[in-house]
Each structure stands twice: as structure tokens, then as C-alpha cells.
Amino acid sequence: MEACRRSNRKRKPSEKARKNTSTSSWIIEDVPDYKERDQELEMISDGFTITQQINRKLNSDQFDIILENMWNDFSIEKKNLFKYLDCLWFDMYMTQETKPKVLKWIKKENIFSKKYVFVPIVCWGHWRLLILCNFGEFIQSQTQCPCMLLLDSLNSSDPKTIEPNIRMFLRDIFREENTEEIADSVANIPLLVPKVPQQQNSEDCGIFVLYYINLFMQSAPEDLSIIESYSNIMNENWFSVEGLETFWNEICTSI
Known part of the structure; x- marks a missing residue:
């Protein structure tokens, strides 16, 4: 999961700089700015105190910072199996004016030299995770044929509605x-939608995508018959609510 070229976005600004600069023009409008905070009133014996909680609906800058911090925690040996795309590249690809730039950036990264490629997708205010598996293996075999995994923490939104866009994205990359x-064969590559733990509110989709990445990196082997065996790695009981909350409490300090 080598860090790919950034999309000309500024990195996390200093406290002083935040007062004088706006967030990147590429931040999705439906995802709130990280300066926003949910406030809750907590009753105490002598009155009220106001406690602040970081908004759990992550924007692209927050997501990017957390992903880079997660990446740095993994060993070189583990990272050699993975690559990830900038979390805004898919959305930028969907815009005609920026599509050519995104395709050129991806070409320079040689993404299919890795076993697994993470493609975070944020569209219509919702985060999903696409994992490209074995895409360097276009010689058909029973154990190494390529496939795609689409992980969605809100399956009620019908994850496969985005399938035509995903296949068009891959065809254009090739x-x-x-x-x-190879581009012509993209239509034959399976797109699988595993049953994974689901969010219970309207805010946690970005956190779920980050946790999906974290757990998949920990458990994915070098050689995996992904079509037959992915359910051994991820399923509805892949992780608990407590595990997700522990993960969130650890990562939210970085933003």
C-alpha cells in the first residue's frame, strides 16, 4: 500500500494556518469540515459542563491523515503486498475535467505490481472500499484469478449501483x-460484495472503511484464492462493535 501521488491537496495545516486558509477545493461537500464538532451537555452536580466530541463523519483530509498513520504502523514486509489510491481519485475520475489527470497519476504508480490495491470511494456523501485482488495475474488459474471486493457498511444503499462506474474506471486505467x-476483459472479472459488519448510524461509514483496511492488511495472506476463501477473512462477524470503538478511540487523536 505505497503512498500514491497526492491530488494537489495541502497537508494538515498548523493551528495558525487553519485560521487563514480554507479546506481543499476537492473535499466532498456532503462530508463536513473537520473543524466542526458535535457538542453534548453533561449534567454535573454544580451545573453544566460542555464536552466536545470529534465528528465521526470523516472528510477526505481526516481520512487521508488517518490512513497514512495506519500505513506507517505496518511492517515493510506487509506493506509490500499492498497499494492504495488517494481517497479522492475515484471521485475526481468521475469528473470529466479531471479524469485525464487521475489516469496519468495512476499509470505512474504501477499499482498492479502489488497483490492487493485499496481504492477508497466516497460518492454521494458515503464511503465504500474497493479492493482489487490478484490483478497482476491475468493468466487464468483456479487460485490466482483476479477479482474485486466491494465492502460497504450500508448495504441498504445497494452497493452494486456503482459497479458500472468501477468497471469503466478499470477499463480506462488499462x-x-x-x-x-486486458481492458476488454474487465467485464469478466468478478465483483463480489462480502457480508461485512454494518454501521448503525449515518456517520460511521468512513471509520468502517478505515477499519476494513486495517483488518484486511492484518489478515490477508500472500497467496489467497480470493474468490473461494475471502469469506474466511471477512463476514458479518468479522469484528465487534467494541473492536470498532477501540479503533476509533485510538485513531481520532491523530486528527
Whole structure:
């Protein structure tokens, strides 16, 4: 999961700089600014105190910071299996004006040299995770054939509505690399939607995607028959609510 080229976004500004600069123009409008905080009143014996909680609905800058911090915690050996794309690249690809830039950036990264590629997707104010598996293995075999996993913490939103956009995205990546024959085969690559733990509110989708990445990196082996065996790694009981909350309490301090 090598860090790919950034999308010309500023890194997390200092406290002084935050007062004088606005957030990146590429931050999705439906995802709130990280300066926003939920406030709750807590009754105490001698009156009220106001405690502040970090808004759990992550924007792209928050997501990016947490992902980089997570990445740095993994060993070099583990990271050699993975790559990840900038969390805004898919959304930028969907915009005609920025599509050519995104495809050129991806071409330079040689993403399919890795076993697994994480593609965070934030569209319509909702986060999903696409995992490209074995895409360097286009010689058909029973154990190493490529496939895609789409992880969605809100399956009621019908994850496969985005499938045409995903396949178009991959076809254009291969065409940019002048591999037209492989681009034509994208339609035959399975897109699987595993049953994974679901969010219980309207805010936690970004946290779920980060936790999906964290747990998948911990458990995914070097050689995996992903079509047959992915359910051994992820399912409805993949993690508990307590595990997710512990993860959130640890990562929220970085933003």
C-alpha cells in the first residue's frame, strides 16, 4: 500500500494556518469540515459542563491523515503486498475535467505490481472500499484469478449501483497503459460484495472503511484464492462493535 501521488491537496495545516486558509477545493461537500464538532451537555452536580466530541463523519483530509498513520504502523514486509489510491481519485475520475489527470497519476504508480490495491470511494456523501485482488495475474488459474471486493457498511444503499462506474474506471486505467486486450476483459472479472459488519448510524461509514483496511492488511495472506476463501477473512462477524470503538478511540487523536 505505497503512498500514491497526492491530488494537489495541502497537508494538515498548523493551528495558525487553519485560521487563514480554507479546506481543499476537492473535499466532498456532503462530508463536513473537520473543524466542526458535535457538542453534548453533561449534567454535573454544580451545573453544566460542555464536552466536545470529534465528528465521526470523516472528510477526505481526516481520512487521508488517518490512513497514512495506519500505513506507517505496518511492517515493510506487509506493506509490500499492498497499494492504495488517494481517497479522492475515484471521485475526481468521475469528473470529466479531471479524469485525464487521475489516469496519468495512476499509470505512474504501477499499482498492479502489488497483490492487493485499496481504492477508497466516497460518492454521494458515503464511503465504500474497493479492493482489487490478484490483478497482476491475468493468466487464468483456479487460485490466482483476479477479482474485486466491494465492502460497504450500508448495504441498504445497494452497493452494486456503482459497479458500472468501477468497471469503466478499470477499463480506462488499462487503456491508459496501452493494454487494450486486458481492458476488454474487465467485464469478466468478478465483483463480489462480502457480508461485512454494518454501521448503525449515518456517520460511521468512513471509520468502517478505515477499519476494513486495517483488518484486511492484518489478515490477508500472500497467496489467497480470493474468490473461494475471502469469506474466511471477512463476514458479518468479522469484528465487534467494541473492536470498532477501540479503533476509533485510538485513531481520532491523530486528527
